[in-house]
Amino acid sequence: MDNQKPIPVKTQDNSPYWDGADRHELILQKCNSCQEYSHPPGPSCAKCGGTELSWESQGSEISGKVYSYIISYRPFLPGFQDDLPLIIAIVEIDKLPNVRLIGNVLQCSTDDIRIGLPVKMIWKELTEERSLPQWIQV
């Protein structure tokens, strides 16, 4: 556990996502009008403005590929000073290629990180109650 790091703030628009993360499950917001996933979630659909939204569980076996990444050699926020170099990536979900999630690729050397790298979702416990979705190499 790492109490120095920022903990995702739950809001009226995003709490099903983070409640799911706390249960080690990926829950995505979906628009009933255009049938598109809306991530990050919001008060209405960011693609069509639709107001009929539902939440859909993707389960806990989530695989994807690195779509893009950066490597930070400086902590731009408190709590990350011991995690350098820090890899921040956009990951494309294999099952849902239109959904791309931003997260860290953990335990990955700067030589290994590349676009297309296969990864899978894991959950890092931030506190006893809260968990954060993350990625590791497959």
Added chain:
Amino acid sequence: MVSIKDRYAIVGVGESERSKNSGTTPLHMALDAARAALNDAGLEAKDIDGFMSYSEHDSCSSHQLATYLGVRPKYVKDIMGGGSSTEMLIADAVGLIETGQVNTVLIYRSMNGRSGVRMGGGGWDVNMLQNAFEGGSFIIPYGAGSPSQWFGLFATRHMHETGLTQEHLGHVCTSFYEHAQRNPKAYFYGKPLTMEEYKKTPYLSFPFNKHDFCMESDEANAIIVTSAERAKNGKSKPVYIMGISARQCVSHAHYWNNLDEVAADYVAPEVYKMAGVGPEDIHVASIYDCYSWVVLRQLEAYGFAPRGEVGNFVAEGNLRMGGKLPSNTAGGMLSEGYTHGMNNVLEIVRQVRHEYKGTDRQVENCEIGICTGWAGPDIAGAMILRN
């Protein structure tokens, strides 16, 4: 739609002192910049009946600025915004003048961007940030609190798809640093950058090293806009607005995961159509450069080189003096200073006016210039100006 081409003009530009630590307030700097622009235009404060500014809650208000210039204008307006807000506010000013509400508008950006609130981050409360940014709780817990990281995610993918290399980023940096050597007011005046040195510099946030970042500074800039008719009788040489356009696109302002489109892709055809010119007619450019890569993506968007050939375009020296498109000729935000784009607009006005005539800083035969604003893939604005 009424054509506004050539019917409005920028008649004055000015700036405060530029530093890393102004030791003063944004209001003081805004007053300095406004007085410099008024002096440049040959106008008095009472001639300005509209004041506008943009900020990220780090400036003074237009009301304050007008008050301490001793005037009571008809119209004051302050918006939240950064890159491309200069172009958008100039468009607003044109609309207000066109509808007869005001005659002459002063637009400014004032910020202690170095010693005060830094866009690049630092010292922020992390829970505040999660709420301040749209989708903030999906980036801040991952350590992604700096624009360099958000822009970097775009850059890595775009470079991968188009074959751009770190050396191409280096050509942007070394070209602009070279311009700064002719501008005694530039932050990196007297500090040239060679490609060898650029490539030796360690990454701060891959794919960027410190030279790929803009030079955050404390300063204020101001611009005065009026009708072409009023401009005719003024003291300064008017620079006419041929076209101006803006666009919002991409669903989230900070959580960028759709890399296929940027707002500039939509602005480019609109601004060229309005101005009645194409990229081949542009002699000088100010291209928003919060990070080096942003310049490369905009060269593509604005049609200066096709996708896949932008790297060669900059490697051939086309951004330098004597190249096809001398750009950011005061050094740009990478090496002159940073006022969220406005300093680049000041420079394009001065180039198109031929203010540097007789010196090696003047782009030869430059009659038409473009300035492009870019807040991210989500917001862009651009303006084409002529002598």
